Amino acid sequence: MRSADFARIRTFLAVAETLSFSKAADELGITSSAASQTVRALEADLRQQLFQRTTRTVALTEAGAALRDRMRPAVAEMEMALVQSRDAAGRPAGTVRIVSFRSAGEKFILPVLADLRRNYPEVQLDVTFDDEVTDPVAGGFDIAVRIGEVISQDMIAVPLGGELRQIAVASPDYIARHGTPETPRDLLSHDCVCWRWPGQQHPFPWEFYEDGRWFSISPPAGIVVNDRRAALQLATDGLGITFCIEDTANDLVHAGKLVPLLLEWSRPFPGFFLSYSHQRHMPAATRVVIDAIRAGCP
Numbered sequence: 001m002r003s004a005d006f007a008r009i010r011t012f013l014a015v016a017e018t019l020s021f022s023k024a025a026d027e028l029g030i031t032s033s034a035a036s037q038t039v040r041a042l043e044a045d046l047r048q049q050l051f052q053r054t055t056r057t058v059a060l061t062e063a064g065a066a067l068r069d070r071m072r073p074a075v076a077e078m079e080m081a082l083v084q085s086r087d088a089a090g091r092p093a094g095t096v097r098i099v100s101f102r103s104a105g106e107k108f109i110l111p112v113l114a115d116l117r118r119n120y121p122e123v124q125l126d127v128t129f130d131d132e133v134t135d136p137v138a139g140g141f142d143i144a145v146r147i148g149e150v151i152s153q154d155m156i157a158v159p160l161g162g163e164l165r166q167i168a169v170a171s172p173d174y175i176a177r178h179g180t181p182e183t184p185r186d187l188l189s190h191d192c193v194c195w196r197w198p199g200q201q202h203p204f205p206w207e208f209y210e211d212g213r214w215f216s217i218s219p220p221a222g223i224v225v226n227d228r229r230a231a232l233q234l235a236t237d238g239l240g241i242t243f244c245i246e247d248t249a250n251d252l253v254h255a256g257k258l259v260p261l262l263l264e265w266s267r268p269f270p271g272f273f274l275s276y277s278h279q280r281h282m283p284a285a286t287r288v289v290i291d292a293i294r295a296g297c298p
Contacts, residue, residue: 094285098128098141147272155278158294159273163268165268187206191241193224195225
């Protein structure tokens with residue numbers, strides 16, 4: 001394959017995956033105009049239109065979809081061959097894509113990035129912090145850091161850190177005005193700030209433990225947010241009781257801005273896990289990132 005042909009195919013696949021010339025150009029480090037011209041040159045060479053273009057949208061034609069489906073595995077195989085060749089030379093290199101829940105990313109990912117870049121300058125790190133639960137493999141990620149209950153059983157999962165505990169918290173001002181719930185069921189008569197997974201419609205239920213079993217409460221939600229930090233801030237402002245990972249509220253509790261509630265009904269559960277798919281030949285770049293995250297685990 002001529003180098004020009006390979007460049008055209010890479011550009012075509014980037015546009016086909018993103019359905020955006022500007023996003024594809026950003027990924028490839030070229031201009032949108034260059035991406036558009038490259039695809040037009042490929043279309044002219046193939047004598048087929050690969051995309052339907054309007055001022056607002058880009059969509060694959062039938063011929064474009066067929067070419068994408070045939071070329072994607074071929075290009076992936078070529079890229080893997082290059083990665084393995086570099087690995088054989090003893091130089092971990094290539095891009096490692098990581099997706100992590102935000103709080104886990106701050107705790108386990110951010111602290112190791114500086115050393116990784118210093119020790120492995122040929123390894124590029126693409127990190128996404130996102131609390132939405134999606135399939136990391138389908139999203140093209142090499143590594144995911146999440147709580148165990150949302151990790152697929154066909155993934156390898158390695159514990160990071162210790163157990164976690166979720167607790168209810170409220171500000172002293174809210175408690176002074178509305179009183180303290182004595183049992184989880186008392187929450188049904190309180191104002192609550194609830195959190196929902198990004199991409200979900202309904203708030204996350206609050207889980208408590210009693211008499212050897214877990215049970216859930218879905219309190220009335222005066223406010224629903226899709227960001228846990230926002231929920232903590234709203235609780236600190238006195239707008240209601242919220243439910244959070246205990247570690248994320250510790251500083252506010254120690255500062256006297258939040259008060260823990262219902263602790264006798266709060267029980268630890270397995271915390272975060274580093275997960276990745278089974279691979280017969282794992283790229284060396286992915287391996288060194290996994291090892292760095294595990295070694296840096298507090």
